[in-house]
Amino acid sequence: MAGNTFGELFQITTFGESHGEAVGVIVDGVTPGVDLCEADVQVQMDRRKPGQSSVTSPRKEYDRVHILSGVFEGKTTGTPLMVMLYNQDMRPEAYSEIQHAFRPGHADYTYLQKYGIRDHRGSGRASGRETAGRVAGGAIARKLLARRGVHVLAYTQELGGIACQSFDEQAIERNAVRACDPEAAVRMIEKVEQLAEAGDSCGGIVECRIRGVAPGLGEPVFDKLDAELAKAMLSIGAVKGIEFGAGFSAAGMLGSEHNDGMCAEGFMTNHAGGILGGISTGQDIVFRIAVKPTSSISVPQRTVNVQGDEQEIRTIGRHDPCICPRIVPVVEAMACLVLEDQYKRQAAMLG
Amino acid sequence: MAGNTFGELFQITTFGESHGEAVGVIVDGVTPGVDLCEADVQVQMDRRKPGQSSVTSPRKEYDRVHILSGVFEGKTTGTPLMVMLYNQDMRPEAYSEIQHAFRPGHADYTYLQKYGIRDHRGSGRASGRETAGRVAGGAIARKLLARRGVHVLAYTQELGGIACQSFDEQAIERNAVRACDPEAAVRMIEKVEQLAEAGDSCGGIVECRIRGVAPGLGEPVFDKLDAELAKAMLSIGAVKGIEFGAGFSAAGMLGSEHNDGMCAEGFMTNHAGGILGGISTGQDIVFRIAVKPTSSISVPQRTVNVQGDEQEIRTIGRHDPCICPRIVPVVEAMACLVLEDQYKRQAAMLG
């Protein structure tokens, strides 16, 4: 398969550049007969959009959802579901200055190396704008998963070196950084505002917790559930790592500490993060991803232009000083896509 | 695709259970006309086999390589290459005690949940034995990559809480734990021997460094090079996390620190780990994986049997107290498979 399709049986194909006319997604393999309306998708698009607070980009990217096929009289038909999102507030001219220079941390250099041509307008296909199609597709997967009792939740766990110390699920959508600890959130927001002032950015850690997954999902030996989730998450720009359950700290544990014992009530601990041998155990699936600092900063940096001449560059524009809050719905979307696909693969295996 | 095939264009399909008659692999998409003999594969199988030292399982798993197709007069023909590895030293009876109980940390419970049936002999398909086919396939990819000037190297970076402090490439294959620091290696080996004595196990971190990769590999937006490598690594049993370049430490960095500037000679740093926007930059590709402690320990653990009754269990058998040294050639194999596949995908994209 070419690189813009994700999933085997529940499958999305996305298109669109940051400053082109539109972005969008075709969702194929949707179970027929399920209630679905544009509002089901809109609610997730609204969580992703910028300009929601002082900590996110002021760019207006209002994504009005248009479902152009695959739904008939309020129900899915089993045919491909097309979600269209027209771009607004495009300012391609704002990017003319970066036309000839490679922005550090961006994909400018690698796109040119790969394709020999580059749409420089706001990163083109490499823009975070591309994730709009993922979120739309994920919203549909989320609707299907709800029927199965599956609930996917992501949140900022650490930002700019400030870690959450408590877990308050209700707090997450109530603070601008989507942190699970409202007190840490206050300090995180301060941090982001300082960085915005300084023209710099910071990274963070986003955690995802998935509840209600049946045991038995995942297709060994290569399409294990954790392998598919890892691919899904690393396919998101700015994600530089993933760990499940105890993750990297497992490297320092003994087997007698790390192994999750069982009793009559089930597993006694969850160091494995809900996955054993690549198959869900029925416990919560828990993973964390490392998010790098936003590449676009106005602090001057050294770079070269396409001729190889050295120059200084500042990335002017409307950018988030930390991408964590906006990556949260993208992480959830990708997790939903993987899970719905795996449910269908398990149905096929037993079918 | 079903779950036992990996890769799009350079593709392996593996089969075999730990205590069945054989394991093996069909490698498809092999470039025709390349010199290849069984010794090219044997050398990698020998690096993977147990019983090489005091720190690895004494099980005799001598894997004599048989190439049954796809090579004619010493050259690949472009047709599927089948590598057969007959199992030896099988002792299925040794596993009868675990027939009815779920070993903590193992996939016993999840395989039964998924398939409704379980080959309990030495973990069956969920055994590390399964990786033999991967290493055979990876050896062929490695041969093809050598023609491209690509060199893949993995090594133990941390084991049982002991981290390498130096990097000595020559030392790696000369110490039993495949550590890159020969002094740390001495302490790691002591640690493993103590754990073996105590019937316990430990985890570690394996690092992989890939040199000579051309810029331009990786297929955005979903089949990014890091996404494919992440899937490949997480598909290996015992791997619980992966990070590229600065990885999780990027979460605590500023954009002005993390961004890799460029000068006339190229990139000035490599926090990105050789991948930007999912595409190789031409720098070394660097990633680390978290390896959990070996699940099989003889320390008594709490578990339940298939009826749900609680019981104590000790996993008797021939097991490695730490899997890091033996996972090193598997990590290299999977990295080779991903890279050869991506080279072919790039040829197709431009073709």
Next chain:
Amino acid sequence: MAGNTFGELFQITTFGESHGEAVGVIVDGVTPGVDLCEADVQVQMDRRKPGQSSVTSPRKEYDRVHILSGVFEGKTTGTPLMVMLYNQDMRPEAYSEIQHAFRPGHADYTYLQKYGIRDHRGSGRASGRETAGRVAGGAIARKLLARRGVHVLAYTQELGGIACQSFDEQAIERNAVRACDPEAAVRMIEKVEQLAEAGDSCGGIVECRIRGVAPGLGEPVFDKLDAELAKAMLSIGAVKGIEFGAGFSAAGMLGSEHNDGMCAEGFMTNHAGGILGGISTGQDIVFRIAVKPTSSISVPQRTVNVQGDEQEIRTIGRHDPCICPRIVPVVEAMACLVLEDQYKRQAAMLG
């Protein structure tokens, strides 16, 4: 993969229902740096549209091509190319009479059986309208193939029992039935007009001839060039058979007659249709497809409704009495898609 994506490396994903808001296609795997504009696609869409003559449906289906992504400053960028075609002249109310009855020869019954739900408006996804996305995708493949010197040509070879007796390439696009024999075309048109009068329809045979294909295309043993072309053609509604070269007449030939001998100038005959062992020989690729009579006829037919009650039905609407002339550009489009994909697969095999 779900069923609305075609191709491995040059890949299209289509969406849209006959009387929904739009149909369209995402084309992925497009070689970057190739000149492409909307007119390149429009010219093929115009060949496919109805209402071109007395022998095609008067429905106005004017397909104005919108390329929404994947092209920058007149060149392809290697990112997904989205072609949008808004539906016009929709008359969903015209189909209310067929809401509850199964039209003979149509997919009404099978869609309901498969999905448990059916968009009855003008056949929904099962409409010939769906092929608009294929023709758009095929137009892009055609542009890429032109660079390779490949030329794909299809034409009506037989219609309503009237067979072409001569081959005049220039005549094809000049007659309303796209026949290769202008004299036969006159009688075919008379036939179609008579059938339109009578409310009946007829079938025919479309031949496709592909010139300039390099030897070596096709991926044995399953993805042979003829196997992929067969799948592509049978995926078009109304196609009931395909034959290559001598085809079904080979069943009555001797080996000494059928085998294509070779001399210093190359092959002496082309009974094989340009493919041996599933791989192109470098000769013209020649195949024919059987096209069934248009299912929509106003002659009364026996059928049942969704409750199973027997009833009589006449399909009123704007329909082509013979689909051959309009299937010609669809056959060409699918052939182009297969060939461009196979060129990329061969590049990968040797890459």
Next chain:
Amino acid sequence: MAGNTFGELFQITTFGESHGEAVGVIVDGVTPGVDLCEADVQVQMDRRKPGQSSVTSPRKEYDRVHILSGVFEGKTTGTPLMVMLYNQDMRPEAYSEIQHAFRPGHADYTYLQKYGIRDHRGSGRASGRETAGRVAGGAIARKLLARRGVHVLAYTQELGGIACQSFDEQAIERNAVRACDPEAAVRMIEKVEQLAEAGDSCGGIVECRIRGVAPGLGEPVFDKLDAELAKAMLSIGAVKGIEFGAGFSAAGMLGSEHNDGMCAEGFMTNHAGGILGGISTGQDIVFRIAVKPTSSISVPQRTVNVQGDEQEIRTIGRHDPCICPRIVPVVEAMACLVLEDQYKRQAAMLG
């Protein structure tokens, strides 16, 4: 996917050359918990083997089935099932004469063009020997389909210009040409014996009839049931065409003749061959394939050698004058593979 894997969810990957050490298949996606033994596969291998009568090649190709994985205590486990078939009676030296010349009708020329290298021993991978792995995989699909009440039957319908006039299912396996008309079979056998005497060969038509298929199978718009069957059949060497139901004769029919009306008892005719809109209707699925005359004949033919010099060639060896009888189990196997895969795809769609 590379070209030696077939199917999406029920998937086979085959390997092996005619005169290599072995041929075989890995079957993945097998439903777990199903009774399976080597005899289930052996019975189909025995139907395929040569030397069964005066009309088939005297080559001894006794295929003793070895299942090396995926079955535990007589039941499938859901893990890959490997079937190994060691080659016997190999005579590579018998083919030294064709090492440098291209046999008319064979893939000698195209394999060399594609891969730049050619295993000339008995056609290598392009040999009919390759179908052994398909028949083994098909036998497993057949076992799974039996649980669903599906029965696949193929037979010779025409051979050397002699067509069957009656249908006697019991007669098929009792005559050496597997014809459905025992009287025609007598004349067909005479014909084949005459051709063997003359060193020539002939073609024929094989029909396949599939009973008990549920309505609803097939994945529009590209992976329609007839499209998948067409690909499967055209992937068999020597097959030059396929038609469903009325097939090519539909080209001469009126819509009012061809459309299958419905009454309370169901469809009144089956011109469609059991498939409408690419989805099974629940009627018998009926298709026919055109089989070309065996390419290997001892009648002298004109050809060239690898240097392009003209020469005469006779293909000496042990060959079937008509491949129809031996292609029958291969056709059944491929049909079984497609159907089992489609059942799993339908389970996923609704799952």
